[in-house]
Each structure stands twice: as C-alpha cells, then as structure tokens.
Amino acid sequence: QKEVEQNSGPLSVPEGAIASLNCTYSDRGSQSFFWYRQYSGKSPELIMSIYSNGDKEDGRFTAQLNKASQYVSLLIRDSQPSDSATYLCAVNSNQFYFGTGTSLTVIP
Amino acid sequence: GAVVSQHPSRVICKSGTSVKIECRSLDFQATTMFWYRQFPKQSLMLMATSNEGSKATYEQGVEKDKFLINHASLTLSTLTVTSAHPEDSSFYICSARDGRSEAQYFGPGTRLLVL
Numbered sequence: 386q387k388e389v390e391q392n393s394g395p396l397s398v399p400e401g402a403i404a405s406l407n408c409t410y411s412d413r414g415s416q417s418f419f420w421y422r423q424y425s426g427k428s429p430e431l432i433m434s435i436y437s438n439g440d441k442e443d444g445r446f447t448a449q450l451n452k453a454s455q456y457v458s459l460l461i462r463d464s465q466p467s468d469s470a471t472y473l474c475a476v477n478s479n480q481f482y483f484g485t486g487t488s489l490t491v492i493p
Numbered sequence: 494g495a496v497v498s499q500h501p502s503r504v505i506c507k508s509g510t511s512v513k514i515e516c517r518s519l520d521f522q523a524t525t526m527f528w529y530r531q532f533p534k535q536s537l538m539l540m541a542t543s544n545e546g547s548k549a550t551y552e553q554g555v556e557k558d559k560f561l562i563n564h565a566s567l568t569l570s571t572l573t574v575t576s577a578h579p580e581d582s583s584f585y586i587c588s589a590r591d592g593r594s595e596a597q598y599f600g601p602g603t604r605l606l607v608l
Contacts, residue, residue, distance in 0.1 A: 417595045428586045428602040429537070434594060473537070477595050481527075485536045 388412060389476050391484035399492050404461040406487050408474030411455070415478040418450055420459045423471045423486065433459060464491040495521050497589050499600030506577055507608055514572045514603045516587030522567035523589030527597065528560070531584045543570045577607040 391408050398404045406420075417436050421429035435441045435448040435457065447460040457476075461468055469491050474484040496519040506512055516526060528540045541562050543549040549562035561573040570589075574581055584604050588597040 419596055421599075426584075428599040429588075431596055431598060434596050475597070481590070481597060483537055 387484075388478075388482035389474055389484040391472075391474050391487050393485055394488040395490055396487055397490045397492055398464050400464060400466060402464050402491075404464045404468065404489055404491070406459040406461075406472050406474075406489065408457045408459075408476075408484055409455055410457070410474075410476045410478075410482070412476070412478040413452070413455060415452075415455075415476045417477040418448070418457045419475040419477070420446075420448060420457075421473040421475060421483075422468075423473060425470075429473055461489075464489075466491045466493050495589070495591050495596075495598040497523075497587065497598045497600040499587055499603055501603060502601060503604045503606075505606045505608065508578050509576055512574045512577055512605060514574075514585055514587070514605075516570045516572070516589070516600050518568045518589040518598070521589070521591050521593075523570075524567060524592060525590040526564055526570040527588045527590070528562060528570075528572050529586045529588065531586060531602075537586070540572075574605065577605070579607045581605065582607045 389410050420433040422432050423429040433448040435450045441448045445462045449458045471486040471488050473486045498517045500515045526543045529537045540555045541549045541551045543562050543564040545564050551557045564570040586602040588599045
C-alpha cells in the first residue's frame with residue numbers, strides 16, 4: 386500500500402464548477418498535510434496546508450481533513466481554466482510523502 | 494511566503510561533463526533540503542535528502558557517486574551531476590523544508606539536457 390494515494394484522473398470540470406480532489410494516507414500518526422499545484426513544465430507550488438481536522442479556506446480553495454478516515458481533500462470553487470494543472474497531495478509523518486498527483490482540466 | 498531559488502534554470506552540456514546545480518532558501522533557514530528528478534509526464538522522484546552539515550541520504554537506485562550533494566549551510570545545497578550522459582537529461586527540482594510549518598517549498602527547477 387502506498388503512503389499517499391490519489392486518483393490520477395484526469396478530472397475535467399466546466400468553468401465555474403467546483404473541482405474536488407481527494408487523497409488518502411496510510412500513516413495514522415501523520416500530522417501535517419499539504420496540497421501543491423504543478424503546471425506542466427514547472428515545479429510544484431504550495432497552495433494549502435492543513436494540520437487539524439475540519440475545513441480550512443483560502444480564497445477559492447478549501448482543504449478538508451478527516452484524520453479518523455485518513456482522508457484529505459481540496460475543493461476549488463468557481464474553477465477557472467488557469468486552475469488546470471496537476472495537484473499533488475503531500476503528507477508529513479516521519480517522512481514527507483507525495484501522492485502521484487491528480488490532473489485537473491477546467492473546460493472554458 | 495518562503496522562496497527557494499535554483500540556478501541555473503537550464504543547462505545544455507556535452508556527454509561526460511559535470512554539471513553543478515545550486516539551491517538556495519532565500520528567506521528562511523532550511524535544515525533539510527531535498528532533490529527530485531522528474532521525467533516528462535511522470536511523477537516527482539525523490540533522489541536524496543540533504544541535511545545541513547551531514548552526508549546526504551540517497552534513495553534506492555540513486556548513485557551517490559554520480560549525484561554529489563553538498564549542504565554546506567542552512568541556505569545552500571548543491572547537486573553535481575558527474576560525467577553526465579544523455580539518460581541524465583531531466584528536470585531537476587530542489588525543495589527546502591521550513592522547520593516552522595514543516596512544508597516543503599520548491600525551487601523553480603533546472604532543466605538539464607545532455608547531448
């Protein structure tokens with residue numbers, strides 16, 4: 386079992402819709418969780434971090450963490466074509482683990 | 494926000510030469526830095542973890558004598574690809590861990606092409 390699992394997609398949503406990206410992790414002792422966005426040909430960029438159960442909102446982005454279910458998600462409201470990218474989930478337990486990423490395409 | 498720089502952004506070299514890539518954390522001290530490689534349309538692959546003042550820890554399958562890592566200060570780590578060959582052509586990305594937030598911040602990457 387991988388430490389961090391994501392659906393590789395591709396996920397396509399129409400412009401203005403909500404994009405929902407999901408991630409599960411295996412280490413119940415994990416303490417910090419991150420979402421990165423990577424545009425094609427560029428390096429990853431940190432967009433959200435979350436450390437406690439519940440929701441954390443930053444602009445159009447909401448990260449949701451459920452430690453009991455070992456599940457972390459990212460919601461993107463009012464999706465824009467510029468949100469089209471690969472989204473990487475990362476979990477920090479004893480080591481830092483990345484998922485393989487979910488490719489998101491926002492269709493104008 | 495935390496900024497990590499990487500230099501050079503792009504390098505083309507002949508087979509057999511060595512290439513040095515620098516990674517700097519500009520506004521925070523990074524006790525731990527990471528080096529990744531990414532081939533087109535593939536996931537990030539961790540090559541090594543570098544701790545300031547100590548030897549790097551290499552992932553399985555990564556040749557430590559070929560990919561030399563030096564982390565001499567809390568803001569600088571270097572990766573040297575020795576005797577580069579065409580199969581070493583890739584996108585090399587460093588990251589630095591911010592001890593306060595535990596997040597990794599990535600440099601912009603170095604695109605290496607070995608002819």
